[in-house]
Amino acid sequence: MKKAIAIISATVFLFAGTALTSCNSPEEKVENAAENVAEAHDDLDNANQDYVKEVDNYRTEIAQRTNENNTRIAEMRSKANERKAAAREDYNRRIDDLDRKNAEIKVKLDNYKAGSKENWENFRIEFNRDMDELGNAFSDLAKDNVQ
Numbered sequence: 001m002k003k004a005i006a007i008i009s010a011t012v013f014l015f016a017g018t019a020l021t022s023c024n025s026p027e028e029k030v031e032n033a034a035e036n037v038a039e040a041h042d043d044l045d046n047a048n049q050d051y052v053k054e055v056d057n058y059r060t061e062i063a064q065r066t067n068e069n070n071t072r073i074a075e076m077r078s079k080a081n082e083r084k085a086a087a088r089e090d091y092n093r094r095i096d097d098l099d100r101k102n103a104e105i106k107v108k109l110d111n112y113k114a115g116s117k118e119n120w121e122n123f124r125i126e127f128n129r130d131m132d133e134l135g136n137a138f139s140d141l142a143k144d145n146v147q
Contacts, residue, residue, distance in 0.1 A: 051114070051117060051120070052114065054120075055114050055120065058124065059109060062105075062106075062109050062127075062131070063106070063109075065131065066105060066106045069098070069134070069138065070099075072138060073095060073098060073099050076091075076095050076098075076141065076142075077092070077095055080092050080095065091141075095141070097137075098137055098138060098141065101134050101137070105127075105130055105131065105134060109127065
């Protein structure tokens, strides 16, 4: 019986000691919470900086691509004079359409206001699709030029 009481007493003291040493004081809890908030704030700042940098890099990349498109349009316009009058009119109309679409894409990107990351992802997906369509239109017109 003495052994059972000793074991129970030792177990109770063990649990009580563990409970007392594992509990943080209110000051420690506040300090830990403040550290967690500071870390979360730093993480948010870093994420925002990365997001802004990503948007700026994308804008630079697209500006370069639209400038390349402008160069291609200028080259196509100079080659239009080599065509017969009937074909030249249609060819120039198609070049004008490409020029208009290229300008619209540039304006669309310039007017984009950085919002949430999810909105940015959706915008970028749609914008890439538009850029791919424009690239395909350039390719199609170049193929027609060769024929």
